[in-house]
Amino acid sequence: TQLLEQSPQFLSIQEGENLTVYCNSSSVFSSLQWYRQEPGEGPVLLVTVVTGGEVKKLKRLTFQFGDARKDSSLHITAAQPGDTGLYLCAVHGANDYKLSFGAGTTVTVRA
Amino acid sequence: GAGVSQTPSNKVTEKGKYVELRCDPISGHTALYWYRQSLGQGPEFLIYFQGTGAADDSGLPNDRFFAVRPEGSVSTLKIQRTERGDSAVYLCASSWDSYSPLHFGNGTRLTVT
Numbered sequence: 001t002q003l004l005e006q007s008p009q010f011l012s013i014q015e016g017e018n019l020t021v022y023c024n025s026s027s028v029f030s031s032l033q034w035y036r037q038e039p040g041e042g043p044v045l046l047v048t049v050v051t052g053g054e055v056k057k058l059k060r061l062t063f064q065f066g067d068a069r070k071d072s073s074l075h076i077t078a079a080q081p082g083d084t085g086l087y088l089c090a091v092h093g094a095n096d097y098k099l100s101f102g103a104g105t106t107v108t109v110r111a
Numbered sequence: 112g113a114g115v116s117q118t119p120s121n122k123v124t125e126k127g128k129y130v131e132l133r134c135d136p137i138s139g140h141t142a143l144y145w146y147r148q149s150l151g152q153g154p155e156f157l158i159y160f161q162g163t164g165a166a167d168d169s170g171l172p173n174d175r176f177f178a179v180r181p182e183g184s185v186s187t188l189k190i191q192r193t194e195r196g197d198s199a200v201y202l203c204a205s206s207w208d209s210y211s212p213l214h215f216g217n218g219t220r221l222t223v224t
Contacts, residue, residue, distance in 0.1 A: 004153075042115070042202050042215025043154065088153050095167065097142065097209035101153030 003027065004089055004102035012108040016078050021105040023089035024071040030092070032072050034063055037086040037104070079109045113137060115216035117203050123222045124193055132188040132219045136205030143186050144213065145178055146202040154202055160186060161209065193223045 005024045013019050023032065031050040035043035047056050049065035049072060056063045060083075062075040076083055088104045116135040124130050136143050141162055146154035156170040163183045171177070175193075180186040190197055200220050204213040 041217045042204070044215070045212050048212075090153070097144070097159050097161075098156050098167065098170075099146075099154075099213065100156070103151065103153050 002103060003100050004091065006087075006089060006102035006105050008105060009103070010106050010108075012110065013079055015081060015109055015111050018075065018077050019079055019107065020073055020075045021087055021107070022071065022073050023102055025091075026070065028069050030069070032065060032069075033090045033099070034072070034074055035088040035090060035101075037088060038084075043086075043088055043101075076107075079107075081109045081111050083107060084109050115203055115205055115214050117201075117216035117219050119219060120217065121220045121222075123224060126193060126195060126223055128193050128223075130190050130193060130221065132190075132201050132203075132221070134186045134188070134203030134205075134216060136184065136186070136203070137214055138184075140205035140207055140214070141183070142206045142209050142211070143180060144204045144206075145186070145188050146204065146215075148200045148202055148218070150199075157188075157201075159209075190221075193221075195223045197221060198223045 007022050033048045034046045037043040047063045052069045053067045054065045060077045064073050086104045086106050088101050090099045090101045118133045143160040145157040148154045158178050159167040160180045163180055175191045178188045200218040202215055202218045204215045206213050
């Protein structure tokens with residue numbers, strides 16, 4: 001059983017559309033991270049959310065941490081082809097250095 | 112460049128062979144991590160180094176896998192008697208310390224035929 005469940009697994013949309021991807025768990029976390037990974041590259045950290053109910057914005061990307069700190073969402077407004085990639089959520093375990101990742105959502109934005 | 116460098120970028124080997132994967136972390140980063148990413152999955156933790164010592168190797172699948180970091184900088188992941196199930200992308204990451212954000216390299220894609 002995965003610690004973090006990400007949905008949907010795949011998402012293909014047209015340029016200019018909006019999209020939301022989800023990261024869910026039955027566990028409570030002190031913080032949660034979102035990464036984007038492009039083909040042939042390593043994951044790149046986008047944001048860390050730490051407070052229940054927190055909303056962070058990064059240009060057209062909006063990240064929300066659930067009130068109970070068990071889940072998170074990533075919303076992209078007016079998606080661009082450059083937003084294409086694998087979006088991963090991750091949390092630290094009891095040991096701060098060890099990250100556990102979800103399986104990711106593959107987003108494809110068609111021009 | 113100033114990022115994490117991994118070599119080779121691709122490695123094809125035959126079942127049963129020995130392979131070494133190299134990671135050059137960002138200069139000054141004391142923490143170094145190895146992760147493995149299979150197709151359609153997120154990265155899975157293998158091992159964590161703080162300085163020269165392996166502080167946590169609980170993610171290594173079995174005793175065919177071993178990693179070293181003798182001088183606290185470059186690290187090598189070693190896989191003996193490779194099996195087809197070892198095929199994956201092996202990612203290295205480094206950070207200033209265990210509390211700082213991770214910087215990942217582009218990975219080594221290992222294919223065992």
